[in-house]
Amino acid sequence: MGRITAADIGLVINTADPYSEQVGAYYIDKRRLKENQVLRLALPVRATLTPEEFADLKRQIDDHFGPKVQALALAWTQPYAVQCNAITGALALGFDPELCRQTCGRSRPSPYFNAATSRPYTDKGLRLAMLLAASDVAQAKALVDRGVAADRSLGWRGAPPVTAYYLSTQDAARNVRARLYPPVGLMRRQGVQVQVEQGDALTEKDRLLLAETGLAKVDGLERLHWVDGALADHLTSFGGQLDRQGGQTTALAWIASGATASYGTVTEPCNHLQKFPHPQLLLLHYLQGSSAIEAYWKSVAWPQQGVFVGEPLAAPFAR
Incomplete structure (x- = not known):
């Protein structure tokens, strides 16, 4: 099975954002990107773009990147939304103004959901x-380093197993994914131990590959010891509001704790x-050798409101 690699990705850098300039330069070096894979432009450094600002961004991306570029790495933390749409969802599926009338409604389905292809644009x-x-440049550089180090690092015969950890909570509204958790046990061929626990706080875990739960506020992140390339997320309303202070835990908390991608x-x-x-599709596609961006995108049927965060090319099970 193929996957998206550094040759297939385009990097977008916001010249109005010092974080973006520094992280973008670091990513170019670590993933050895060519100059034609990089687009530099100026964007407002705030949480949300207007539809007009987004349309200009989308036009510049489409004009710059040719058909070979299958995916984008956006070197910033803000903007993460276009009105009620996530910026990642809008770039892939188009901005949907109707969703803003009723954000709890059905959103545009993704044709990439559980797809077999590794060429989403083609x-x-x-x-x-x-x-x-990430929360700052130092954390972003560490994130990139984890992604690079992850490549082809897991699933080898004789290596100690890694853990896929699913926490089922008492939060009835946010625990709805528990019915989709995979069966408990050791996946011998891949070297992955699947664990499902009951509780409202994470417990100590070593060699952690994946963690998922449903909570507004996630406690116990300091107890998690990740492998490079780890994925983690929690089902709650505002985990993608990356500038949020207090209240609900955001995806950036998983990144700060050592995960390599989140949502x-x-x-x-x-x-x-x-x-x-x-939960099962995310794990399945990652174990089949997909990169982090592919595994996450293939696991979300309606991604219009969800922002994907992390080092996109991490692929620990690639061969």
Whole structure:
């Protein structure tokens, strides 16, 4: 099975944002990107773009990148939304103003959901996107380093297993994904131990590959010891509001704790399962050798309100 690699990605840098300039330059060096894979432009450094600002961004991206570019790494933390749409969803599926009338309604389905292809733009007309987002430049550089170090690092015969950890909570509204958790046990061929626990706080874990739960505020992140390339997210309303202070935990908390990619919604989605990563599909595609951006995008049926965060090319099970 193929995957998206550094040759297939385009990097977008916001020249109005010092964070973006520094993180973008670091990413170019670490992933050895060519100059024609990089687009530099100026964007407002705030949480949300207007539809007009987004249309200009989309036009510049489409004009700059040719058909070979299958996915985008956006070297910033803000903007993460276009009105009620996540910026990553809008770039792939187009901005949907109707969703803003009722954000709990059905959103545009993704033709890339559980798709077999590793060429989303070529085969489906979607350019996937992920934010190289972190709380500061140092954390962003560490994130990139984890992504690079992850490549082809897991699944080898004789290596100690890694853990896929699913926490089922008492929060009835946010625990709806528990019915989709994979069966408990050791996946011998891949070297992955699947664990499902009951509780409202994370417990100590070593060699952690994946963590998913449903909570507004996630406690116990300091107890998690990640492998490079780890994925983690929680089902809640505003995990994608990356500038949020207090209240609900955001995707950036997973990144700060050592995860390499995450996901969260930017506006109230209600608890539709289709708007959040499917636990079994996320794990399945990652174990099959997909990169982090592919595994996450293939696991979300309605991604319009969800922002994808992390180092997109991490691929620990690639061969």
